[in-house]
Amino acid sequence: AAGVIQSPRHLIKEKRETATLKCYPIPRHDTVYWYQQGPGQDPQFLISFYEKMQSDKGSIPDRFSAQQFSDYHSELNMSSLELGDSALYFCASSLRQGGTEAFFGQGTRLTVV
């Protein structure tokens, strides 16, 4: 079965650079979530989209932005990168119906040097 696809899997950037992470949800899933997991931390919710509109907003810094496109894929844009942005970034997708579980991608490991 198709899963959530994230690219790239690994990314190394320098401070103050920008990065774009991509997420391709499971086909027919209409909701996408972005999470950030720092070393030894639990995943922290950043932002979510439903039907290409922002749905919920969590602890996403102002330096980050995201959007969901007409084909339901989503991109997380990160600017003015800081060392503290180094983390594993997960994308998850789900269906609109209540109670459905979210399926997670493998994550993108971002290292800021």
Place this chain on the structure above:
Amino acid sequence: AQSVAQPEDQVNVAEGNPLTVKCTYSVSGNPYLFWYVQYPNRGLQFLLKYITGDNLVKGSYGFEAEFNKSQTSFHLKKPSALVSDSALYFCAVRGPSMDTGRRALTFGSGTRLQVQP
């Protein structure tokens, strides 16, 4: 606001013994509860969920969890642990809403399960 507590950073158990990973939650209204497992440098894999119905829910790889509303708990259990079960386990909660498919999960801090041969 919704929250999840996993009181144990690590649980050690011998292979073949039963295991329990504890989770308590706080949410307004009836909760949707989930367990995920994470292997090193991997994404989160869904194990099981409680939405409504029987308090004992069965999931993947022989895991089950018991929902206890009075104790606001959702402990993960397995009758006989395997070495391959060693991983990081996250409990998560999502509060009910008119459109719960849009609600994000709140995760606990995770519990590392170590199963010794």
